[in-house]
Amino acid sequence: MARIRALEWSGVGRTAEIEPQWGRMRQQEGEAQARALTLNLICRAQDAADAARVAEFLWELGPRHPARVFVLAPGGAGGGVRVAAHAQGSELVELAATPERAASAVSLVAPLLISDLPVVLLWRGGDPHANREFQEWAAMADRVLVDAHRMRLPPAQLAALAQELPARASLCDLTWTRLTPWRQLLCQGLEAEREGSRRIRRVSLTAGHGRQPTASLAATLFAGWLAHLLHWTPQERLGVDALRLRDAAGEEVTLRFQPCPSEERHGLLRRLVVEGEEGGMSVVVQHRGERLSVNVRGGGRLLGEWAGPATSPERSEAETLNEELSIHGRDLLYQPALECGLALIARLEAA
Amino acid sequence: MGSLSTIEVAPNPLRAGLRLQRTAPPCTMVIFGASGDLTRRKLMPALYALARMQRLAPTFHVIGVANEPWDTEQFRQQMGAAVRQFASPDEPEAGDAGWAAFAGRMQFLSGDFDDPGLFARLAEALRGIPEGGGNVLFYLATPPSLIAVIGEQLGRAGLGQFSPQGWTRIIVEKPFGRDLASARGLNQSLHRVFEEEQIFRIDHYLGKETVRNIIVFRFANGIFEPIWNRRYIDHVQITVAEAIGIERRGRYYEEAGALRDMVQNHLLQVLSIVAMEAPVRFESTPVRDEKVKLIHSIRPLLPPHAGNYDEVAVRGQYGPGFVGGQAVVGYRQEGEVAPDSGRETYVALKLQIENWRWAGVPFYLRSGKRLPKRVSEVAIQFKSPPFLMFQDVFPEAIEANVLVIRIQPDEGISLRFEAKVPGTDMRLRPVKMDFQYGTSFGEPQPEAYETLLLDAMLGDGMLFARYDQVEAAWALTTPLLEAWEAGAAPSLPNYAAGSWGPEAAEEFLQRDGRAWRRP
Numbered sequence: 031m032a033r034i035r036a037l038e039w040s041g042v043g044r045t046a047e048i049e050p051q052w053g054r055m056r057q058q059e060g061e062a063q064a065r066a067l068t069l070n071l072i073c074r075a076q077d078a079a080d081a082a083r084v085a086e087f088l089w090e091l092g093p094r095h096p097a098r099v100f101v102l103a104p105g106g107a108g109g110g111v112r113v114a115a116h117a118q119g120s121e122l123v124e125l126a127a128t129p130e131r132a133a134s135a136v137s138l139v140a141p142l143l144i145s146d147l148p149v150v151l152l153w154r155g156g157d158p159h160a161n162r163e164f165q166e167w168a169a170m171a172d173r174v175l176v177d178a179h180r181m182r183l184p185p186a187q188l189a190a191l192a193q194e195l196p197a198r199a200s201l202c203d204l205t206w207t208r209l210t211p212w213r214q215l216l217c218q219g220l221e222a223e224r225e226g227s228r229r230i231r232r233v234s235l236t237a238g239h240g241r242q243p244t245a246s247l248a249a250t251l252f253a254g255w256l257a258h259l260l261h262w263t264p265q266e267r268l269g270v271d272a273l274r275l276r277d278a279a280g281e282e283v284t285l286r287f288q289p290c291p292s293e294e295r296h297g298l299l300r301r302l303v304v305e306g307e308e309g310g311m312s313v314v315v316q317h318r319g320e321r322l323s324v325n326v327r328g329g330g331r332l333l334g335e336w337a338g339p340a341t342s343p344e345r346s347e348a349e350t351l352n353e354e355l356s357i358h359g360r361d362l363l364y365q366p367a368l369e370c371g372l373a374l375i376a377r378l379e380a381a
Numbered sequence: 382m383g384s385l386s387t388i389e390v391a392p393n394p395l396r397a398g399l400r401l402q403r404t405a406p407p408c409t410m411v412i413f414g415a416s417g418d419l420t421r422r423k424l425m426p427a428l429y430a431l432a433r434m435q436r437l438a439p440t441f442h443v444i445g446v447a448n449e450p451w452d453t454e455q456f457r458q459q460m461g462a463a464v465r466q467f468a469s470p471d472e473p474e475a476g477d478a479g480w481a482a483f484a485g486r487m488q489f490l491s492g493d494f495d496d497p498g499l500f501a502r503l504a505e506a507l508r509g510i511p512e513g514g515g516n517v518l519f520y521l522a523t524p525p526s527l528i529a530v531i532g533e534q535l536g537r538a539g540l541g542q543f544s545p546q547g548w549t550r551i552i553v554e555k556p557f558g559r560d561l562a563s564a565r566g567l568n569q570s571l572h573r574v575f576e577e578e579q580i581f582r583i584d585h586y587l588g589k590e591t592v593r594n595i596i597v598f599r600f601a602n603g604i605f606e607p608i609w610n611r612r613y614i615d616h617v618q619i620t621v622a623e624a625i626g627i628e629r630r631g632r633y634y635e636e637a638g639a640l641r642d643m644v645q646n647h648l649l650q651v652l653s654i655v656a657m658e659a660p661v662r663f664e665s666t667p668v669r670d671e672k673v674k675l676i677h678s679i680r681p682l683l684p685p686h687a688g689n690y691d692e693v694a695v696r697g698q699y700g701p702g703f704v705g706g707q708a709v710v711g712y713r714q715e716g717e718v719a720p721d722s723g724r725e726t727y728v729a730l731k732l733q734i735e736n737w738r739w740a741g742v743p744f745y746l747r748s749g750k751r752l753p754k755r756v757s758e759v760a761i762q763f764k765s766p767p768f769l770m771f772q773d774v775f776p777e778a779i780e781a782n783v784l785v786i787r788i789q790p791d792e793g794i795s796l797r798f799e800a801k802v803p804g805t806d807m808r809l810r811p812v813k814m815d816f817q818y819g820t821s822f823g824e825p826q827p828e829a830y831e832t833l834l835l836d837a838m839l840g841d842g843m844l845f846a847r848y849d850q851v852e853a854a855w856a857l858t859t860p861l862l863e864a865w866e867a868g869a870a871p872s873l874p875n876y877a878a879g880s881w882g883p884e885a886a887e888e889f890l891q892r893d894g895r896a897w898r899r900p
Binding site for chain 1: 394395396397404435439440512514821
């Protein structure tokens with residue numbers, strides 16, 4: 031927490047001692063009193079080093095998402111607690127939470143959660159499937175955020191995980207969040223051509239597949255998103271990496287998953303090509319340096335070429351989390367995109 | 382008005398649920414009056430901000446039109462200087478690579494607005510931008526006297542619908558007319574060339590975040606609407622106060638005055654949002670229908686039995702005084718103002734809305750220049766409790782609850798209520814529960830013009846005034862304007878700069894047993 035403001039207090043973790051510390055800090059920082067918090071955020075870090083890193087970027091999100099933040103550092107503070115208050119209102123607790131002490135940590139955190147504000151769990155603690163500690167924390171959450179790409183979770187496991195959560199909690203994956211600029215640029219590209227999204231005939235998704243036999247999670251989600259919103263239904267398999275689909279108007283669409291030989295940017299989208307009828311429009315979204323760019327052609331000529339938002343193609347954890355924390359409630363597209371994507375992959379893998 | 386046929390453009394299904402911000406489709410914006418103050422101060426900084434945020438299509442073009450002997454390069458330089466001077470401090474300066482790309486898609490056409498040749502050249506220039514997709518947005522950043530002229534020329538040049546494949550829209554700046562007759566004339570003139578759906582009458586007040594938030598506050602929360610009526614609300618005060626004078630707009634202000642400049646548009650727009658019934662959907666037509674209904678339900682200012690407007694309206698004019706510690710001149714000493722001017726710089730009105738929700742609840746509106754500070758707010762004054770059981774133990778007057786929606790500055794909402802002072806005695810004190818936009822949301826608020834320009838490009842007219850709303854507002858205010866302009870003015874100036882307005886305005890509320898808030 032090198033850059034975290036100096037208004038800190040350390041002690042043995044007892045709920046009764048933490049709340050008054052915030053009160054004293056708020057009195058010292060006059061302006062913090064006027065700050066309205068918008069959420070509770072619990073982050074289970076992978077290890078102590080990860081906890082320090084996470085605390086940094088969560089702290090930086092404070093001005094945009096004033097929150098009461100709990101960073102759980104396994105084996106970190108030896109049972110101790112560190113409390114800090116942000117000049118702009120966020121409040122932070124760092125505490126040790128080894129899997130064995132999860133119940134104790136939950137009992138410490140639960141009374142400190144601000145009532146009537148959503149509880150977001152950012153889980154970085156390894157495979158959450160059938161994980162007792164994960165279940166303990168997820169039980170108090172309204173939203174659960176995982177990073178399946180980072181944790182190398184197979185897509186099918188994500189679908190199962192969503193079913194395991196309490197009914198009020200929704201699951202979202204930062205792999206999906208990283209696709210937002212891709213989706214945005216494709217939308218803009220298709221809008222350069224009237225009715226562009228209704229004339230799609232071929233889609234090619236290039237991603238680093240690594241050791242996975244078929245598409246990466248990112249490509250699966252992207253294909254699932256297109257299929258869900260454009261009402262594509264799988265018809266038949268075209269070799270090991272392609273499917274023939276049918277759109278709502280009964281027209282054929284070919285979907286191809288292109289493996290990327292390089293291990294660089296493993297699992298992430300590298301290139302997206304969407305084409306219409308022969309000689310019609312085409313939209314290509316791909317990396318260009320550290321930005322995404324889109325190239326739109328129609329009627330045999332270039333209609334436009336432009337760069338995406340000033341963000342790295344992978345997007346930093348702070349960026350993706352910033353986007354996710356802006357959403358209150360369930361992401362209505364993530365689950366259908368995942369389910370449609372899994373259905374496509376199942377068809378592709380069917381012998 | 383011509384036929385009602387419009388080009389249907391189906392929404393992109395992939396936009397559903399997309400988290401990133403709305404982006405405009407490809408289009409070309411033509412600014413008439415491109416050398417003027419509005420273009421420099423507001424339009425160009427707003428367009429550049431939208432471009433920086435990637436809300437505009439990358440193929441977005443601007444054609445500036447004005448009667449200046451500039452070429453395209455000079456226009457780009459002028460606009461670059463304007464963005465450097467007037468863009469938000471957060472905005473990168475014009476001069477970076479982003480600006481170069483943006484400015485590279487600007488053109489300039491010089492000519493007189495009554496010259497058909499200028500419009501023939503404009504049509505040719507538009508045809509030379511195929512990446513605009515046939516979509517054209519005209520912006521009339523010109524004096525009101527030129528609206529009809531430009532509209533007619535656009536019609537003659539066949540630019541009322543530039544391309545059958547795209548949309549053509551026109552944004553018209555306020556003031557839209559100077560009374561009911563002229564507003565009707567302007568509407569008729571524009572309707573000869575454009576469908577109503579193509580016309581966007583801009584009132585930048587409606588683009589302010591806090592004004593838009595009034596709709597959310599009222600209709601996205603279950604607890605306020607049940608008490609938003611005559612049973613619980615005593616009266617409503619809407620204040621738009623300015624600390625500045627008329628700046629260098631003496632000639633304009635002598636013609637306009639506060640009633641035309643502020644009340645007929647800004648204050649009535651805010652009033653209609655505060656008091657309208659719930660629209661059936663959050664869409665342009667239902668929302669605008671409710672706003673028009675509300676203005677139609679306002680009782681005419683001069684009831685048939687009343688002899689004059691003194692019971693419902695007060696006007697004032699500022700004299701010399703002090704604002705913010707600085708000595709300032711009076712209105713009559715401002716440039717291009719007649720030394721014996723009778724023009725009002727302050728207006729206070731009492732409006733009665735005749736419907737089931739608001740019958741008997743007065744709405745007090747006031748707006749003035751050279752008041753102590755710049756503040757715009759809506760104050761909902763609730764009724765006192767029906768029985769004060771604390772009177773025996775706490776004889777002091779208990780203040781009624783007030784809900785204040787602050788439009789600017791310190792945008793937010795506060796609620797005043799009574800609380801017990803800690804201690805063994807029963808003492809009460811009003812406390813304030815405060816929500817502030819600036820501290821609850823870390824994100825900067827967009828400028829009103831950014832919101833409104835994007836809305837116009839997307840074809841969303843919700844925040845723009847429809848012809849019938851403009852005419853209804855003029856129908857309400859024109860009789861008062863005419864009476865004031867025809868009759869003898871009160872002794873003016875009647876308030877010192879830096880005060881909260883004329884004494885008559887205070888007496889105006891005192892007669893009703895009420896008092897103006899000190900915002």
